[in-house]
Amino acid sequence: MTRPLKQIHLAAHFPGxxxxxxxxxxxxxxxxxxSSFAHFARTAERGKFDFLxxxxxLRLREQNGLLYDLDVVGxxxxxxxxxxxxxxxxxxxxxxxxxxxxxEPYEVARQFATLDHLSGGRAAWNVVTSxxxxxxxxxxxxxxxxxxxxxxxxxxxxxxxWELFDSWQGDEIIADKDSGDFLADPQPGTFERTDEHxxxxxxxxxxxxxxxxxxxxxxxxxxxxxxxAAASADAIFSRHGTLAEGQPFxxxxxxRLARYGRARSELLILPAATFVLxxxxxxxxxxARDVRLQQVSGQTAIKFMExxxxxxxxxxxxDGPLPDIDPVxxxxxxxxxxxxxxxHRDPLAVAARWRAKAEAENLSIRELIVEVTSRQTFVGSAAxxxxxxxxxxxxxxxDGFIMVPYITPGGLDEFVDTVVPLLQxxxxxxxxxxxxxxxxxxxxxxxxxxxxxxPASRAAS
Amino acid sequence: xxxxxxxxxxxxxxxxxxxxDARPDELFTGGYWADLVGEAERGLIDFVTIEDGxxxxxxxxxxxxxxxxxxxxxxxxxxxxxxxxPLTTNIGLIPTAVVTHTEPFHISKAIATLDYVSTGxxxxxxxxxxxxxxxxxxxxxxxxxxxxxxxxxxxxxxxTRDLFEEAADYVEVVRRLWDSWEDDAEIRDAATxxxxxxxxxxxxxxxxxxxxxxxxxxxxxxxxxxxxxxxLGHRAVPYRLIARAADIGFVTPREVAHAREIVAAIRxxxxxxxxxxxxxxxxxxxxxxxxxxxxxxxxxxxRLDELAGQEFASDATVFTGTAGELADLLQxxxxxxxxxxxxxxxxxxxxxxxxxxxxxxxLQRRGVFRREYQARTLRxxxxxxxxxxxxxxx
Numbered sequence: 001m002t003r004p005l006k007q008i009h010l011a012a013h014f015p016g017x018x019x020x021x022x023x024x025x026x027x028x029x030x031x032x033x034x035s036s037f038a039h040f041a042r043t044a045e046r047g048k049f050d051f052l053x054x055x056x057x058l059r060l061r062e063q064n065g066l067l068y069d070l071d072v073v074g075x076x077x078x079x080x081x082x083x084x085x086x087x088x089x090x091x092x093x094x095x096x097x098x099x100x101x102x103x104e105p106y107e108v109a110r111q112f113a114t115l116d117h118l119s120g121g122r123a124a125w126n127v128v129t130s131x132x133x134x135x136x137x138x139x140x141x142x143x144x145x146x147x148x149x150x151x152x153x154x155x156x157x158x159x160x161x162w163e164l165f166d167s168w169q170g171d172e173i174i175a176d177k178d179s180g181d182f183l184a185d186p187q188p189g190t191f192e193r194t195d196e197h198x199x200x201x202x203x204x205x206x207x208x209x210x211x212x213x214x215x216x217x218x219x220x221x222x223x224x225x226x227x228x229a230a231a232s233a234d235a236i237f238s239r240h241g242t243l244a245e246g247q248p249f250x251x252x253x254x255x256r257l258a259r260y261g262r263a264r265s266e267l268l269i270l271p272a273a274t275f276v277l278x279x280x281x282x283x284x285x286x287x288a289r290d291v292r293l294q295q296v297s298g299q300t301a302i303k304f305m306e307x308x309x310x311x312x313x314x315x316x317x318x319d320g321p322l323p324d325i326d327p328v329x330x331x332x333x334x335x336x337x338x339x340x341x342x343x344h345r346d347p348l349a350v351a352a353r354w355r356a357k358a359e360a361e362n363l364s365i366r367e368l369i370v371e372v373t374s375r376q377t378f379v380g381s382a383a384x385x386x387x388x389x390x391x392x393x394x395x396x397x398x399d400g401f402i403m404v405p406y407i408t409p410g411g412l413d414e415f416v417d418t419v420v421p422l423l424q425x426x427x428x429x430x431x432x433x434x435x436x437x438x439x440x441x442x443x444x445x446x447x448x449x450x451x452x453x454x455p456a457s458r459a460a461s
Numbered sequence: 462x463x464x465x466x467x468x469x470x471x472x473x474x475x476x477x478x479x480x481x482d483a484r485p486d487e488l489f490t491g492g493y494w495a496d497l498v499g500e501a502e503r504g505l506i507d508f509v510t511i512e513d514g515x516x517x518x519x520x521x522x523x524x525x526x527x528x529x530x531x532x533x534x535x536x537x538x539x540x541x542x543x544x545x546x547p548l549t550t551n552i553g554l555i556p557t558a559v560v561t562h563t564e565p566f567h568i569s570k571a572i573a574t575l576d577y578v579s580t581g582x583x584x585x586x587x588x589x590x591x592x593x594x595x596x597x598x599x600x601x602x603x604x605x606x607x608x609x610x611x612x613x614x615x616x617x618x619x620x621t622r623d624l625f626e627e628a629a630d631y632v633e634v635v636r637r638l639w640d641s642w643e644d645d646a647e648i649r650d651a652a653t654x655x656x657x658x659x660x661x662x663x664x665x666x667x668x669x670x671x672x673x674x675x676x677x678x679x680x681x682x683x684x685x686x687x688x689x690x691x692x693l694g695h696r697a698v699p700y701r702l703i704a705r706a707a708d709i710g711f712v713t714p715r716e717v718a719h720a721r722e723i724v725a726a727i728r729x730x731x732x733x734x735x736x737x738x739x740x741x742x743x744x745x746x747x748x749x750x751x752x753x754x755x756x757x758x759x760x761x762x763x764r765l766d767e768l769a770g771q772e773f774a775s776d777a778t779v780f781t782g783t784a785g786e787l788a789d790l791l792q793x794x795x796x797x798x799x800x801x802x803x804x805x806x807x808x809x810x811x812x813x814x815x816x817x818x819x820x821x822x823x824l825q826r827r828g829v830f831r832r833e834y835q836a837r838t839l840r841x842x843x844x845x846x847x848x849x850x851x852x853x854x855x
Contacts (some may be wrong), residue, residue: 067659080574083543114537134523140672175485186527200600
């Protein structure tokens with residue numbers, strides 16, 4: 001007996017402040033006007049995507065002590081834009097990153113519950129945590145958090161919002177005009193929470209929303225992050241988009257679910273995926289090279305190099321050889337407000353590897369950076385890309401992908417017009433939405449009225 | 462004359478949700494709010510305001526109650542405004558933001574984004590709260606249980622003064638963040654590889670008694686440059702906030718002479734704050750119950766009072782009567798120097814539709830209200846120019 005085909009989940013990441021976004025192309029539109037967001041969302045909905053996703057960064061990035069000016073800069077407020085998009089779409093899930101360090105649970109819970117109400121059950125929250133005093137300078141309460149407390153704070157924050165979401169069961173409002181009873185419960189929304197991070201109590205003032213609470217996404221990759229996701233999240237934004245990296249990650253995370261009494265289908269693994277699509281594979285390969293050169297200008301290559309070297313390399317020629325000096329070790333001070341610099345765990349080893357590669361292949365700084373950073377996940381014709389996506393999902397490297405186009409706002413159009421129909425023909429992607437909430441699209445059962453338990457209590461059970 | 466409608470739940474009367482045409486089941490849906498704002502826009506209203514709060518509504522001033530016969534629960538007002546913005550084209554949207562427990566950085570980008578999604582129709586009404594139970598929802602600060610209606614108390618005076626000082630700082634931060642990008646900061650210069658000209662972005666470096674904020678904003682300068690800031694005031698301290706920080710003040714005159722006093726107080730405070738040359742629109746607030754005859758309006762309000770179990774009381778003057786009588790009153794009060802009025806419909810949709818379908822045509826017949834929208838931004842509707850960026854040097 002063969003296993004039934006898995007259904008693929010597709011989402012769309014709005015290409016804004018992202019070093020894969022190409023802003024110099026004549027087709028590149030505004031990254032801030034609402035018309036761009038509306039176009040992108042309508043395209044994703046036309047393609048029957050599960051959801052649209054927006055990233056967040058609460059302080060403009062700096063490098064060498066100056067605002068970083070080579071990528072797209074500027075983004076909207078996540079809640080506001082997602083709620084506005086609820087007005088121009090009917091089914092598309094609306095997902096956004098919201099930081100647990102620079103917000104308060106009561107306020108974030110209100111905003112997500114509101115988004116869920118105003119979208120008819122389409123809200124999702126990518127919970128992130130940061131700890132830097134740099135971003136904290138934009139906030140009245142600062143935000144510095146010792147690194148070892150970030151997951152504990154994030155977990156406490158999430159648990160607290162779940163208490164708030166669950167503080168209304170869903171049957172409190174009767175609104176019976178004849179009897180005059182608006183409420184069945186004289187004290188709805190009652191909550192109390194005391195832990196090492198929060199000490200709050202009172203009544204939550206948003207009634208239970210259609211999904212009960214937003215769908216929870218998590219992006220952490222460490223052991224702690226994976227465990228957090230297995231306990232509490234509905235989907236993981238993974239960075240393991242290849243067969244070789246995806247399968248072990250997938251197996252590892254899915255295996256953790258049983259500990260929390262959860263089925264394998266209750267946590268989706270969704271890697272981000274860039275793509276370059278053309279009429280033929282050969283044309284796509286050529287286009288992919290052009291796109292890489294647009295993504296990595298000479299100036300950008302030097303900045304990338306500085307992020308690893310952790311020092312000023314502005315005197316180097318991007319079309320010349322790699323620096324012969326070594327990276328500065330210790331805390332990365334050259335670049336601030338950027339998550340990726342933290343992934344350089346052993347700069348000396350990486351630098352040595354890069355030098356060896358550059359020498360062996362006779363690459364300039366720019367050519368090397370084009371080779372070693374953010375290559376496109378999928379390159380090819382629609383048929384090739386559809387086949388690759390399906391193969392990876394059926395092989396349990398993922399449950400689907402979050403597509404990241406390189407052009408705003410039209411970068412998803414061709415994918416929806418050419419790749420999606422092929423997936424539909426194969427019977428591995430929906431031809432129409434079957435439900436109205438994001439939980440429906442993701443194949444997650446509706447939550448019971450009182451969702452029954454926070455991550456901690458579920459972990460304990 | 463400028464007209465605004467203040468939207469709150471099923472209307473401002475606590476029994477409004479029991480009216481036959483009320484839609485209490487839909488208070489938490491996008492469709493409900495889209496219908497309300499759409500109705501106001503068909504009535505050519507300048508802007509709607511949307512009430513909000515960081516706790517449940519209560520019949521008590523300082524603590525929650527346990528009443529089950531009134532509407533409880535609210536959606537976030539900024540997000541309601543965002544939900545209706547793409548569905549409307551001319552009307553201004555001024556949600557309430559509570560400044561006491563929120564971050565100016567978040568509110569600044571949220572209102573800037575509302576200005577983008579409405580293409581230039583956003584504002585924000587700032588509100589303070591000293592309610593102890595709302596502070597407990599955040600756990601960051603606490604307030605003693607003081608009755609703010611007791612102006613003789615020294616403790617009340619100090620607390621009130623600090624809350625409004627903090628609100629003024631908050632608005633200053635929000636405004637600086639809106640200006641922290643110059644309009645031409647985005648250059649997309651392929652030759653140098655630069656997306657922005659960083660010389661056109663500015664750290665705001667605000668540092669005050671209550672907080673400091675570095676900037677710049679993560680959101681580019683919004684379409685109006687500066688969305689509008691509004692505040693409601695009943696006494697001297699909030700009047701000073703209006704004078705120092707706002708573009709629009711909502712006030713609650715009891716009659717025309719009182720309106721004149723209030724306007725004079727705000728104008729004096731405006732001079733003292735060095736803003737004598739700025740336009741600050743002062744809107745008189747009224748709760749309105751409108752009907753075809755004055756007797757019918759009174760009868761309807763009496764019936765609602767009976768359902769509520771007590772006579773309706775408000776900080777604003779309560780008007781019952783016909784659209785014509787209300788038009789008389791508004792024209793009379795406007796002579797005190799008011800730019801217009803913020804009408805709080807006693808019931809929704811009943812009194813909202815009476816405003817848009819009876820009062821507005823009456824004012825149009827009298828030649829004192831627009832017959833069509835003549836601007837596409839809220840600043841345009843209120844005759845306010847797009848302000849120069851405070852950081853611009855060229």
